[in-house]
Amino acid sequence: MEDVDSQDVASQDISQETPPQDVFIAPSIHQQAILAGASYTHHSATPEVVTQDLSIECVLGVDEAGRGPVLGPMVYGLLYLPLVQHRSLLAQTHHFDDSKVLTPTFRSSLMKALCTSTTDLYENCGWATRVMSARDIGSGMLKPAGTYNLNAQAMDATIDLIKDVFAKGINVREIYIDTIGSPAVYQKKLERIFPTTIITVAKKADSLYPCVSAASVCAKVTRDAALEVCYQTYATAIGPNEEPQVAAEGWGSGYPSDARCTTWLKGHMDPMFGWGSECRFSWGTAKDLLEAKGTGTKVDWPVEDDDQGMRMTDFFSATADGGTDKESDELTTWFGKPVAEEVF
Known part of the structure; x- marks a missing residue:
């Protein structure tokens, strides 16, 4: 239950944080699901260029954002397009790169272009996202048995997104993915699942392959945008004159290494319940704050006893003191009276 962010990545992300006024609300933002703490998948329209001619080979890239934050979802992104346009359209024409080295304004402009029907990106590219809510990430990691760790959750999200694209009939020839853990191990697993596709799993793939950058x-x-949607539930409060007051401090990037994030967590913690569904309770940051500043209330959940060989009819035949009563007798004969062994 440790924080999994890299200080280098976190500092990069904080420095490239998108100001609220520049946040682009893409079609991949399902506000109701986000506010409910639910995970979900969004797929763009499938480009006609790859559905009208199924012989066109495509390249597909996968990458994530928000692996390390204690606040907000982790999001997996996928993008595919005709293989012949891979570098010319994405890198040379539109200058896609690792999202962390692009300015927030430029990132938003690229996403807007992907979502605008009159652009060459929209006509040739299909994309999808898997929003993995903080609540679901935490509940998976905190299971008392059979822990569903973050790497396993990330792997499943990646595989499901790719399977969805194959299900659309897209002729995917090459797949490039930014690694989770060992690139070789990850690649071999994917090659077993998608044996007809050339798969490359590499570190820094988002800066090496344009489809991963996209x-x-x-x-x-x-x-x-999902983080901003979550924050809006806290951004306004009713003042003494029953007028909305906008909270100015914000919660920053959501990374534990961001002082604004930890300050917000400390100032908005319920001593009993902690925070809302925007928080990853499995993170060490949240756990430490609850232990240090919470009520100290501990809950012992009852362990379910086994049935010790009891039959379903035992529940109908025994009374509280171990005997039987008329009502119980009626229940045991609901489907007819027992036949004496002598009959057989």
Whole structure:
């Protein structure tokens, strides 16, 4: 239950944080699901260019945003397009790159272009996102048995997104993915699942392969907007004159290394319940704050006893003192009276 963010990545993310006024609310933002703390998947329209001619080979990239924050979802992004346009359209024409090295304004402009029907990006690219809510991430990692760790959750999100694209009939020839853990191990697992596709899993794939760069933009812009949607539930409060008051401090990037984030967590913690569904309770930051500043109330959940060989009819035949009563007898004969062994 440790924080999994890298200080280098976190500092980069904080420095490239999107100001609220520049956040682009893409179609991948499902506000109701986000506010409910639910995970969900969004797919863009499928480009006609790859559905009208199924012989066109495509390249597909996958990347994530928000692996390390204690606040907000982790988002996996996927993007595919015809293989022949991979570098010319994405890198040379539109200058996609690792989302962390692009300015927030430029990231938003690229995402807007992907979502605008009159652009060449919209006509040739399909994309998807998997928003993994903080609540679901935490509940998976905090299971008392069979822990569903973050790497496993990330792997499943990646596989499901790719399977969705194959289900659309897209002729995916090459797949590029930014690694989770060991690139070799990750790649071999994916090759077993998608044996007819050339798969490359690499570190820093978002800066090496344009389709991964584009996927990282989809993921990052979606996460920024989802984080802003979550914050809006706290952003306004009713003042003494029953007028809305906007909270100015914000919660920053959501990373534990961001002082604004930890300050917000300390100032908005319920001593009993902690925070809302925007918080990853499995993170060490949240756990430490609850232990240090919470009520100290501990809950012992009852352990379910086994049935010790009891039959379903035992529940109908025994009274509280171990005997039987008329009502119980009626229940045991609901489907007819027992037949004496002598009959057989």
